[in-house]
Amino acid sequence: MKSDTVYKRAFNQALDIIVAGNWEEGPPSETVLGRDMGVSRTTVRKVLSRLGERHILAAAERGRRTILRRPQPDDYFPDAETTSRTQHVESRFMDWMLRGDTRPGTLINELELARQFSVATASIREFLIRFSRFGLIEKRPNSGWLFKGFTPAFALELFEIRVMFELRSARLFAMQPADSPLWVKLEALRADHLKLLREIETRYHDFSDLDSRFHQLISRAVPNRFIDEFYDVISLIFHYHYQWNKKDEKQRNEAAIEEHLAYMDGLESRDVTSVERACLHHLNSARETLLRSLMSHDEFGKSP
């Protein structure tokens, strides 16, 4: 059956809101609550009912509920129970693919994965169909899925497209009118970059988030659904890949921040040539990093 992670996540979220002291006057209406937490009223009512059972919230009295006590750590549902089946399958699969000794050419067996991840085959199937657009697996009808490998060839093809898309978006960004709100956002992002650079010693893994915010800002200046979709591919690849490859993370990120700053200078100069130069410089070094990491994985982690 369907998992109740939506409810459990919403419940934890409600506890956070109470802790933050936002319900001093009692919670807002069910409808408003549902909108704020992004769930249906059905779920809101389930959350409120549990808050009542646990004596955190008093029963409604003349349409007003009051807070009885401050939530404690053990009121929360554990994190493991708040990740949906879909997320679970995704992370297990990425792990299996990136960390396991899965070699290019391997045939993926739905049934086996289902057993291994303890989910139904349908969940695996749906995931694989969704995942197939990332270009790493390919369907063989009435047979399994072919794993094509997270290989240098994959990285090169990915970056060929990425360069085309990013150059296009960077050029269009530089052509935005001076009063566009994008420039303000870019300045804010520059400030975040500078801040992170000062605190690089301790906060260097926060770069990954900054990186995706930066590239999203550029590419969303003039949106195109196919480019947006492609960025989902990039994000997922980098998300899992960097979770696995921590080597030289600090140096890599420090260098990338400098490249981003130069890239921003280029954009603000509005000079196409310097935009392109800075953009290419950054993407080339990103490609090198990814390639180097794939090679070393091949050499030390996977050879027979």
Place this chain on the structure above:
Amino acid sequence: MKSDTVYKRAFNQALDIIVAGNWEEGPPSETVLGRDMGVSRTTVRKVLSRLGERHILAAAERGRRTILRRPQPDDYFPDAETTSRTQHVESRFMDWMLRGDTRPGTLINELELARQFSVATASIREFLIRFSRFGLIEKRPNSGWLFKGFTPAFALELFEIRVMFELRSARLFAMQPADSPLWVKLEALRADHLKLLREIETRYHDFSDLDSRFHQLISRAVPNRFIDEFYDVISLIFHYHYQWNKKDEKQRNEAAIEEHLAYMDGLESRDVTSVERACLHHLNSARETLLRSLMSHDEFGKSP
């Protein structure tokens, strides 16, 4: 349960082979047969067994089966029984989307479509997940799918990418060495274009096939899985779209053939500027055609 379309298609295919007179000495071994028809031995045996039941093939005698009679039209399974569930859902959905009065912003209901197409919801779900990469629908978790519409905006975004990819591929094609087999293939394709142009009055719908062969040839010169995948999007869109919009088909195709020929001249000149000019000219007119057709559909077919 699973449909037996694989078997039925294979059976019809076997009848064709017999009619073509290729089994005069009896059929080859089950293994070879399976490889040739692209099915497993299990299916081959089912086919052979039915051929026996219907007295088309005699029982094996000293390892040799012989043909008893020539297959008749009523030996064939009807076409309707040879289309897989997946194909069926695809064509029904495209019809629903393109011909029906489905407006942008409509929420797609899995259950309703399942009932309408008489398939299980899982089949619809899987199709929608696969289809979502075409950028026309978007998932709303725990709710349905949002139909974003086959709108001019969609066509413009599609062509923005198409132009980027095609210019890249055309440039790379023009840079191929003179002894590359691609040039031979291009010449053959040119001949097909000229032939079709001469017989345009009667054979004008054959252009669609020629068009996709031409663009595939160019883009596969230096392959990139993401570009290949994007061409699947283009092919599907054009396949169903032109099935529906027949207006001015002859003139449109005639003009497109001329553009293709100019494009080929550009490629063979190996001059980047002329390649780009011819390529852009063709793509611009293709975009115009699609846009015009979308507009007229909006105006006359769908307005309330």
Place this chain on the structure above:
DNA sequence: AACTTGTTTTTTGCCGTTAAAAAACGTACC
């Protein structure tokens, strides 16, 4: 009339199961 909460209906997400199809296993023949 817009809002709020209680109740019912519908739809999604997910599992278990079954027939079709593939793959693996076994045996015999040359």
Place this chain on the structure above:
DNA sequence: GGTACGTTTTTTAACGGCAAAAAACAAGTT
């Protein structure tokens, strides 16, 4: 040892069903 065919096992494709979550409906309140 390789190839051909009979048999068994495994896997995919697709259905029906059930709990979670959303959506629709209903009635009461301000």
